[in-house]
Amino acid sequence: MFKTKTTLLCFLLVAVIFMDPSSSTATDNYIYAICSPAKFSPASSYETNLNSLLSSFVSSTVLRRYENFTVPNGSGMKQERGVTVYGLFQCRGDLDPTSCSTCVSSAVAQVRTLCSYSYSGYLQMDSCIVRYDNVSFFGVEDKTLNLKKCGQVIGFDDQYALTRVNDVISSLGSGGGAYRTGGNGDIQGVAQCTEDLSSSQCQDCLSDAIERLRSDCGMAQGGYVYLSKCYARFSFGGSHARQTPPYYSTPNFEGKKDNKDDKSVQKTLAIIIGIVTLIILLVVFLAFIGKQCRKLQDDKCCK
Numbered sequence: 001m002f003k004t005k006t007t008l009l010c011f012l013l014v015a016v017i018f019m020d021p022s023s024s025t026a027t028d029n030y031i032y033a034i035c036s037p038a039k040f041s042p043a044s045s046y047e048t049n050l051n052s053l054l055s056s057f058v059s060s061t062v063l064r065r066y067e068n069f070t071v072p073n074g075s076g077m078k079q080e081r082g083v084t085v086y087g088l089f090q091c092r093g094d095l096d097p098t099s100c101s102t103c104v105s106s107a108v109a110q111v112r113t114l115c116s117y118s119y120s121g122y123l124q125m126d127s128c129i130v131r132y133d134n135v136s137f138f139g140v141e142d143k144t145l146n147l148k149k150c151g152q153v154i155g156f157d158d159q160y161a162l163t164r165v166n167d168v169i170s171s172l173g174s175g176g177g178a179y180r181t182g183g184n185g186d187i188q189g190v191a192q193c194t195e196d197l198s199s200s201q202c203q204d205c206l207s208d209a210i211e212r213l214r215s216d217c218g219m220a221q222g223g224y225v226y227l228s229k230c231y232a233r234f235s236f237g238g239s240h241a242r243q244t245p246p247y248y249s250t251p252n253f254e255g256k257k258d259n260k261d262d263k264s265v266q267k268t269l270a271i272i273i274g275i276v277t278l279i280i281l282l283v284v285f286l287a288f289i290g291k292q293c294r295k296l297q298d299d300k301c302c303k
Contacts, residue, residue, distance in 0.1 A: 028103040028127065036121070038118070053087045057104055061101040066090040072084065086133050092127040093192060100128065107128055145227055151223055165234065168188070169218060187235070187236055192231060213232045
């Protein structure tokens with residue numbers, strides 16, 4: 001009986017240590033969310049329109065990787081302030097319809113929860129974004145820094161790796177279009193802007209994101225820079241430059257992210273692992289003491 005319990009506890013410990021906090025696939029890993037502090041009332045006209053908008057996101061992924069919507073949207077209909085919802089979704093440029101639909105569906109489900117009753121919500125996944133607001137943001141360039149993170153620093157003695165990183169970042173900057181990729185060996189990079197921007201706005205946004213990536217993470221083993229309307233990132237040994245290192249966070253209602261969130265998650269996980277470990281050790285210790293006591297009693301009886 002004791003052996004069974006010990007085995008079960010060890011399994012739980014392994015599950016805690018190796019469990020991915022996102023519980024998701026490679027295409028729909030959650031990166032960050034921004035929600036407005038202003039809230040709308042439940043069962044309001046805005047909530048009805050928002051639900052219609054989010055449903056339109058999911059159904060439209062079968063046909064395209066990007067689309068924007070205004071709800072309500074009728075011919076000659078006057079948009080009511082505080083009731084109309086503006087929103088868009090966008091998938092990474094290389095995603096097939098099935099992967100795009102999976103990512104957007106996951107993003108919609110999460111933004112409903114994380115930004116519950118918020119007038120505006122922005123949720124970035126590894127391979128897609130969903131965004132909505134009660135004020136139109138279509139065609140408006142916004143280079144606000146939402147999130148930045150760099151991996152471990154590469155040593156000065158590894159000039160080969162530093163050169164390849166520079167090559168990948170440079171290829172993103174010299175590319176054209178709203179979706180760009182670059183690679184050199186096992187280093188892969190990707191950059192993308194939202195398609196509501198004009199070509200010149202997209203270029204301006206991506207240039208800013210790529211330059212930030214170069215200046216802040218150019219000597220790191222991966223990194224990413226997410227601005228409000230575009231992003232640039234690169235990683236070692238991963239296709240499509242998945243976020244490096246993995247970043248999981250809860251929504252920050254001021255719309256800013258820093259390393260404090262990441263450290264808090266790591267600290268919480270370390271505490272949980274420590275507690276579970278102590279429980280296992282305590283159970284093993286008590287079982288050992290009990291076994292020794294029973295052995296002593298048996299020896300006395302035999303004498």
